[in-house]
Amino acid sequence: MNVSYSQDEQRFQEEVRKWFRENAPAEIIDQTLGGSTLDPDLQIKWHKTLFEKGWAAPEFPREMGGAGFSETEQFIFHYEYSLSGAPRPKTKFISLGMLAPILLQFGTKEQQERFIPDMISGKTVWCQGFSETEAGSDLASLKTKASLEGNEFIVNGQKTWTSMADHADWMFMLVRTDSSGKKQEGISFLLVDMKSPGITIRPIEALTDHAPFCEVFFDNVRVPRENLVGKINEGWKITGTLLEHERLDASAMGELVYAIETVRKNAAKTIFRGKPLLQDEVFRKKLAALEVDCDSLLYAFFRILSQLKIGAAPGPGSSFLKVYGGELYQRVLDLNLEAIGPYAQSWYNIEGLGNSVHQATMGWINSRSLTTWGGSSEIQRTIIATRILNLPRK
Amino acid sequence: MDFELTSEHLLFRESVASFVKKEHSFNRLRALKGDPWGYSRDVWKKMAELGWMGLIYPEEYGGLGLDFTFVMVLLEEFGRGLLPEPWISTVLLGGNLVLAGGTEAQKEEIIPAIVAGDLFVTVAYLEDGGRYDLNFCATSARQKNGGFSLSGRKIFVLDGCSADRFIVTARTSGDISDADGLTLFIISRGASGVEITPLKTMDGRNACILDLKDASVSESDIIGKQDDGYPLLADIIDQATAGVCAEMVGGMDASLEMTVRHLSERVQFGRPIGSFQTLQHKAADMFIQKELAASATYYAVASIDEKTEERSLAVSTAKTKCSSAYLEVTKTAMQLFGAMGFTNEADIGFFLKRAKVTEVLFGDADYHLARVATMKGY
Ligand SMILES: Cc1cc2nc3c(=O)[nH]c(=O)nc-3n(C[C@H](O)[C@H](O)[C@H](O)COP(=O)(O)OP(=O)(O)OC[C@H]3O[C@@H](n4cnc5c(N)ncnc54)[C@H](O)[C@@H]3O)c2cc1C
DSSP states (O other), X not given: OOOSOOHHHHHHHHHHHHHHHHHSOTTTTTOOTTSOOSOHHHHHHHHHHHHHHTOSOTTSOGGGTSOOOOHHHHHHHHHHHHHTTOOOOHHHIIIIIIIHHHHHHHSOHHHHHHHHHHHHHTOSOEEEEOOBTTBSSSGGGOOOEEEEETTEEEEEEEEEEEETGGGOSEEEEEEESOOSSOTTTTEEEEEEETTSTTEEEEEEOBTTSSOOEEEEEEEEEEEEGGGEESSTTBHHHHHHHHHHHHHHHHTOHHHHHHHHHHHHHHHHHOEETTEXXXXXXXXXXXXXXXXXXXXXXXXXXXXXXXXXXXXXXXXXXXXXXXXHHXXXXXXXXXXXXXXXXXXXXXXXXXXXXXXXXXXXXXXXXXXXXXGTTTSOHHHHHHHIIIIISOOOOO | OOOOOOHHHHHHHHHHHHHHHHHOOHHXXXXXXXXXXXXXXXXXXXXXXXXXGGTTSOGGGTOOOOOHHHHHHHHHHHHHXXXXXXXXXXXXXXXXXXXXXXXXXXXXXXXXXXXXXXXXXXEEOOOTTOTTOSSOOOOXXXXXXXXXXXXXXXXEXXXXXXXXXXXXXXXXXXXXXXXXXXXXXXXXXXXXXXXXXXXXXXXXXXXXXXXXXXXXXXXXXXXXXXXXXXXXXHHHHHHHHHHHHHHHHHHHHHHHHHHHHHHHHOEETTEEGGGSHHHHXXXXXXXXXXXXXXXXXXXXXXXXXXXXXXXXXXXXXXXHHHHHHHHHHHHHHHHHHGGGGGBXXXXXXXXXHHHHHHHHTTOOHHHHHXXXXXXXXX
């Protein structure tokens, strides 16, 4: 056990902090609360800037275009990154956070070489086609069908809530290839080119008035057999591992720290009965309580992260980071909105009232989805109860 | 002690409910989203024809002279449907303030026009640096040419984009946070030195920033007595707060109803999700919160009707409870709707946004909690 940084690590921290301060473009700073509502084109551009610096994929080895950071360096990197106020592009999160570890573990050598470098460089944008109208929490009951005809799968059906589908070049998706046995048994994992004929995309407007996700329709879409990941009908096993990665990343520690920092700033600016709200006894305690929760989670995150090696599965422990991190983030943004007082009712009035107000209200609404995507809080608690605590399932 | 509604109240509830059903829908809210006002004058006129603008005003000004419980019934139904028309600002704040403290001439000029649905009036009292305090006022009123000259800035003036008249607080004496020394002035939208910056609120309604730059008013524009506007304002804000609580209760009720329907219909893992015990408990908690909020609101409304001494305490109790309960109920509802709840295509999200706006309207839970502590003597 060692909680202090070495001199090298401190130097590294300085370097990262300085680079972000100098290189994160003003147009993207402070656009991140509650999950990014940042314009996808700006996300892609920012991803490319990170790549040019060699920092697009901190977890990946240098020979693949990654940064090859040690576990501690990764932690420092993410922490400093988030504190700069620069967003983590969703592009990176879906492809590198979820799919890349899967390809490393289950993909063919050809698939790894064909897809991973372009994910790291930001050249290709990916989306995740899991959910369907009738298959949300009950993911295994998905119906989108793929039948093998010669060397091609023919895909028919519909996906929904697909983040960034309208900007993606590729989708990784779950399809039903057999409906005879248990519902988990006939599922396969496919990589699909979004430009394939037969794909129709309909953006769906969220409460933020942005369209962060889409419905995607498949009408006899042809997918080459070589785009199957793992074995046919064995996609469910792969999925379990992937969701653990999604959950680990979703806990987004640095963003939480940044959000708390934002509350502190807003409360210092807000005058209440003649002094800054930050000095108000009730408010101070509310904020401090969140800091304690946040720091505890930070240490838990650090513990799990330090056990992780590239390609290794995080395990069901990731569920607790996801559920607690998401809910804590919501509480932090609740307090952020409380801090700005009457301004909390504002919507889209960036010019008159300043961006911090816009971010506070937009971020608050956005944060409501954190406990839904990637497996809802209820589902995560069931995973903790049954897979960690081994409580009876029925 | 009697918390029951009379048959007149119940009859009135039915007619308001059927009006809301006929004239309003959530799609109307979607259609009005980009509108600078966020409501329609046609619907307002129809409401006026039914006599609702004069609900609590005396008959001599064209009103119906009914008790405050009718306000609760009306606003609960508005809250169920999220009717966006500015009844609270015009009738419960603006007109009510004129009625409570205005001169005969002011009443005759303003109240019948409100009753007819021809005039929108609102109250402007919030300022930067004062959060929700009614007595915090940096806007000054200096004597000039036999009248006054007003300068200052008011923020988040409720329905301010469409108001014809503003009743503003301005300081005629005292320090920035004194209750004494506040005077209420009526000022018209088009008057010189009046600048309006429109704002959109989260729930699609409007508010404005009101800048007064040497705006001239005369002595006859004062409501109540010079330097003594605070008690008048405080009483009317209390009434409006009780009104908004009723609206919040209606919103909670509708949110719970929608959620229960969703829990019964949405199937996952081969069964309605409402059969999962965790979700049943969440729905049960929503119900408990709603019942507490409704009861506190009923008590506040009855206290206003009876003009009891503790009515401010009852109002703050109700608003504290409603502010937290409405948010709790709508956040849980969102959670139980899954991703669907996060879209503008589902109706439930309208309630979450309205819950946030009404939470801060006339003071959030913390503000009212502090008032409760003070009024309880600690
Ligand atoms: C912003 C956002 C982005 C998303 N992006 C993607 C994406 O890119 N790709 C993708 O495939 N999907 C995506 N999703 C979908 C997401 O994974 C699903 O929303 C999630 O799995 C929940 O499914 P559902 O929305 O159908 O809710 P439902 O499954 O209908 O759940 C409704 C409620 O019931 C509860 N519930 C359901 N089953 C149980 C149970 N057994 N026990 C207790 N409670 C239960 C849930 O917790 C929830 O509260 C996204 C969702 C959001 C909100």
